[in-house]
Amino acid sequence: MDLVMQSATQPHAHRVWKYFQERQQWHDVFPADFADDSEEVGPYTDSEGPCLVLFKNVHITPEQLDAWLLRCFVGRVCMRVFWLERSTAAAGSWEELVTTVAAAPTPAGATAVRIDVFPKSLQLDIGRKICAAGYPHPMHPVQYSHVLYVVQLSPSCIRWSYMPAVQAWKMSSVAPARFDKSVATAINKLAEAMQVIGLQHAPDRQQLLQQQSLAASQQQQQQQQQATQLTAAAAANGNHQQQQPIRWAIDIGACPGGWTSYLADSCGYHVLAVDPAPLHPDVTARPRVHQILGKAQEVGQQVDEVLAGQQADLLVCDMNDHPIRVGEHLLPLLTKLKPGGWLILTLKFYGKGREKATMVNHLDGYFKSEMEGGRLTWLLANTLSFGPIDGKPKRHRTRASVAGSPSAAGGDS
Numbered sequence: 519m520d521l522v523m524q525s526a527t528q529p530h531a532h533r534v535w536k537y538f539q540e541r542q543q544w545h546d547v548f549p550a551d552f553a554d555d556s557e558e559v560g561p562y563t564d565s566e567g568p569c570l571v572l573f574k575n576v577h578i579t580p581e582q583l584d585a586w587l588l589r590c591f592v593g594r595v596c597m598r599v600f601w602l603e604r605s606t607a608a609a610g611s612w613e614e615l616v617t618t619v620a621a622a623p624t625p626a627g628a629t630a631v632r633i634d635v636f637p638k639s640l641q642l643d644i645g646r647k648i649c650a651a652g653y654p655h656p657m658h659p660v661q662y663s664h665v666l667y668v669v670q671l672s673p674s675c676i677r678w679s680y681m682p683a684v685q686a687w688k689m690s691s692v693a694p695a696r697f698d699k700s701v702a703t704a705i706n707k708l709a710e711a712m713q714v715i716g717l718q719h720a721p722d723r724q725q726l727l728q729q730q731s732l733a734a735s736q737q738q739q740q741q742q743q744q745a746t747q748l749t750a751a752a753a754a755n756g757n758h759q760q761q762q763p764i765r766w767a768i769d770i771g772a773c774p775g776g777w778t779s780y781l782a783d784s785c786g787y788h789v790l791a792v793d794p795a796p797l798h799p800d801v802t803a804r805p806r807v808h809q810i811l812g813k814a815q816e817v818g819q820q821v822d823e824v825l826a827g828q829q830a831d832l833l834v835c836d837m838n839d840h841p842i843r844v845g846e847h848l849l850p851l852l853t854k855l856k857p858g859g860w861l862i863l864t865l866k867f868y869g870k871g872r873e874k875a876t877m878v879n880h881l882d883g884y885f886k887s888e889m890e891g892g893r894l895t896w897l898l899a900n901t902l903s904f905g906p907i908d909g910k911p912k913r914h915r916t917r918a919s920v921a922g923s924p925s926a927a928g929g930d931s
C-alpha cells in the first residue's frame with residue numbers, strides 16, 4: 519500500500535517529508551522500515567501547497583500506523599490519511615474516476631461507504647456523482663463499513679482505494695493531550711528535540727499519567743514510612759536512593775518553566791533553571807528544581823555553587839535572544855557540561871529569509887571547538903523557526919581540535 523498523509527500546513531508537510539528523508543540521522547521518528555520512499559506532493563512553495571506527503575510502499579499495518587501517530591509528535595500535525603492500493607490504476611480525470619469507481623467491484627461485506635476526497639472541496643460533489651452513476655451502496659459519513667479514499671496527486675493522476683472502516687485512521691477528538699495545555703507548546707519543542715536525538719522518548723499522555731500515579735504512590739509510601747518510624751528495610755531503601763547519582767540539567771531562559779517541569783517530571787533530572795524572571799510557583803515547588811534568578815552571562819559562579827563540583831548531563835537553552843548573542847552567552851557555560859553531555863538550543867530568527875543559513879554556519883563555527891556532532895533540525899513543534907543545534911562536548915576540549923565538527927549543521931532550511 520501507499521499512504522498519503524495530509525498535514526495542517528505546507529511547512530508541516532515539508533518537515534514530515536524531510537524527517538523521513540533524513541530518517542537515518544534522526545532517532546525514532548518513523549517506525550523502522552516504514553516505507554520505501556516519500557514525496558512532498560506539489561506544486562508547493564515554502565508556505566503554500568496541498569500539504570500532502572506520499573509514502574511509497576508502506577510496510578506497516580493500518581493498526582501500527584494508528585499507534586505510531588498517537589505516540590509520535592508527527593501525529594499532532596496529521597489531519598487525514600489516505601491508504602492507496604498500489605495495484606489500482608489511477609484515473610486520469612475526475613470524470614474517469616467517477617465512472618471507474620461506480621462500475622468497479624466493491625469490497626466483500628460492504629454495506630455503506632464513506633468517501634474521503636482530496637481536495638476536500640470536491641468531496642460532496644464527487645460522492646454525489648459516483649452515486650448518480652449507479653453505485654451499489656449508500657454513502658454515509660458516519661455509519662459505514664468501508665472508506666473510499668480518493669486523492670488527486672496531480673491534475674491527471676487521481677488515485678483511489680477502499681479500506682475497511684475498522685482499519686481507517688480517524689483523527690480522534692478523544693485522543694489524550696500529550697501535555698497540559700498551559701505549557702504544551704514549549705514542552706513539545708523540547709520533547710521533539712530530545713526524541714529525535716535519541717535522548718529521551720517523549721512520553722505520551724498515558725505514560726505521563728502512569729508516571730504521575732507512580733510518583734504519587736511512592737510519595738504516599740514514603741509518608742507512611744515516616745509516620746510509622748523507620749523500619750530497617752525503609753532505611754536501606756533510603757540509603758539506596760541517596761546513592762543514586764544525581765543527573766543535572768541546566769535550563770537557560772527557563773521562565774515560565776515548561777521545559778524545567780518536563781525535565782524534572784518526565785526525564786527525572788535535577789534542574790538548575792536560569793532566567794532573570796521568576797519561574798511559575800508550581801514549577802519552583804518541585805523538589806528537584808533549583809532556580810537562579812539572573813542572566814545566563816552573569817550566573818557562572820552561582821551555577822558552580824549549586825552543582826557543587828558536579829557537571830550537568832544536559833544543557834538546554836530556549837532564551838529569546840539573537841542567535842549570535844545566545845552563542846556568546848552559552849559558550850562559557852559549556853564547561854558546566856560533562857564530556858559526552860548534550861547541548862540543545864532553539865534558535866530564534868527575526869525576520870524572514872536567508873539569514874538563517876548564515877547564522878547556523880556562524881554558530882556551527884562558534885561551538886565547534888567545544889562540541890562535536892552538532893545537528894540542526896527545523897522542529898515540527900515550531901515550524902516557523904529553527905531548532906535545535908545539539909552536540910556533545912568533546913572529551914578533551916582544545917581550541918586546536920577540529921575533529922568531529924558538526925558537519926550536518928546548516929544543512930536544513
Ligand SMILES: C[S@@+](CC[C@H](N)C(=O)[O-])C[C@H]1O[C@@H](n2cnc3c(N)ncnc32)[C@H](O)[C@@H]1O
Pocket residue numbers: 704705770771772773774775776777778792793794795812813814815836837838839847
Ligand atoms: C521563550 S521563553 C522560555 C520558555 C521556556 N523554555 C519554557 O518552557 O517555559 C524565553 C526566556 O528567555 C529569558 N531570557 C532572555 N534573555 C536571557 C538571558 N540573557 N539569560 C537568561 N534568560 C534569558 C527570558 O526572560 C524568557 O523568560
